[in-house]
Amino acid sequence: xNERFIYLLEKYFENELLPxxxxxFNSLLENDEELKKEFSEQKKVKEVLSKMSLKNPTNExxxxxxxxxxxxLERGIAWIVISVGAIILFTYAALxxxxxxxADNSAPxxxxxxxxxxxxxxxxxxFSLFREKIFNSAKDKYKEIQR
Amino acid sequence: MKQxxxxxxxxxxxxxxxxxxxxxxxxxxxxxxxxYFDKYDRNKKFFTWYYKIxxxxxxxxxxxxxxxxxxxxxxxxxxLSIESAEETYINEELKNKVSEALLDLKPEEREILILxxxxxxxxxxxxxxxxxxxxxxxxxxxxxxxKLSKKLTSKM
Numbered sequence: 001x002n003e004r005f006i007y008l009l010e011k012y013f014e015n016e017l018l019p020x021x022x023x024x025f026n027s028l029l030e031n032d033e034e035l036k037k038e039f040s041e042q043k044k045v046k047e048v049l050s051k052m053s054l055k056n057p058t059n060e061x062x063x064x065x066x067x068x069x070x071x072x073l074e075r076g077i078a079w080i081v082i083s084v085g086a087i088i089l090f091t092y093a094a095l096x097x098x099x100x101x102x103a104d105n106s107a108p109x110x111x112x113x114x115x116x117x118x119x120x121x122x123x124x125x126x127f128s129l130f131r132e133k134i135f136n137s138a139k140d141k142y143k144e145i146q147r
Numbered sequence: 148m149k150q151x152x153x154x155x156x157x158x159x160x161x162x163x164x165x166x167x168x169x170x171x172x173x174x175x176x177x178x179x180x181x182x183y184f185d186k187y188d189r190n191k192k193f194f195t196w197y198y199k200i201x202x203x204x205x206x207x208x209x210x211x212x213x214x215x216x217x218x219x220x221x222x223x224x225x226x227l228s229i230e231s232a233e234e235t236y237i238n239e240e241l242k243n244k245v246s247e248a249l250l251d252l253k254p255e256e257r258e259i260l261i262l263x264x265x266x267x268x269x270x271x272x273x274x275x276x277x278x279x280x281x282x283x284x285x286x287x288x289x290x291x292x293x294k295l296s297k298k299l300t301s302k303m
Contacts (some may be wrong), residue, residue, distance in 0.1 A: 003282070003286065006285050006286055006289045007282065007285055009289065010270070010285040010288065010289070014270075038293075041292075041293065041296050042289065042292050042293070042296075044296065045292045045295055045296045045299070046264075046292070048241070048245060048299070049245070049260075049264045049265070050264070052242065052245060052265075053265060054157055054160065054261070054265050054266075056153075057156075062152060062153070065152060065156070065170065065174070066149060066152060068174060069174045069177050069178065072174060072175075072178055073177075073178050073181060076178065
């Protein structure tokens with residue numbers, strides 16, 4: 001399709017045609033039956049659409065909409081706070097348990113070595129995951145977008 | 148942010164074609180915009196930045212629910228509500244046909260058409276939102292209207 005015609009047509013719909021463009025547009029329509037047909041088709045669709053609108057939800061809906069957005073935001077923050085609290089408590093409990101376990105002279109040395117190795121491996125794994133996450137986060141321009 | 152609530156909801160609705168999903172995704176986009184507000188360039192319009200987040204969330208939602216949507220086509224076809232400004236001229240049947248034809252369009256076609264025809268965004272604003280030249284906006288609108296016209300004719 002003639003790009004110039006599309007440009008003029010859109011400007012026509014917006015009532016933004018300059019006098020010389022108006023002459024050019026009319027001339028295109030007069031001299032080309034195909035364009036005239038396109039114009040008529042487009043005009044008809046515009047007319048049908050102009051008589052319709054998207055149904056606007058009630059004021060009550062909009063009040064609930066914003067309240068619900070706040071609630072979701074607050075709940076997101078609440079979950080973060082709960083998670084941080086749980087991590088602190090869990091870490092404290094784990095450290096206490098480990099300290100008591102290693103202070104217990106009756107526990108076999110082989111078990112102590114096994115537990116110590118497990119802890120070192122777990123810490124290394126956490127460190128590796130954390131470093132990878134930081135690295136990806138710094139490089140990714142679209143991190144705010146969910147994939 | 149509150150003043151962008153309506154365009155946000157309607158923009159999501161234009162892409163997703165479902166009331167509940169439009170509400171959910173547009174709210175999620177506000178939460179993300181709030182969380183990443185430090186990334187927002189104050190020299191640009193907030194809505195343009197927000198719209199990018201919203202659109203990506205909408206596209207993710209379409210991808211995630213694609214198979215489900217195929218089977219739900221019948222049920223969601225009536226959820227994109229259209230009301231006539233002049234009830235006497237536009238009957239219920241025509242409204243349903245237009246609604247169905249709009250839902251038959253691809254999400255990106257429905258998006259640009261609704262932004263222009265129902266939300267009255269200017270070509271310049273649409274170009275900014277979709278990150279395409281104004282000429283492309285005009286061209287896309289033209290071909291989308293043409294497609295809509297064909298769909299309407301086939302449904303008459």
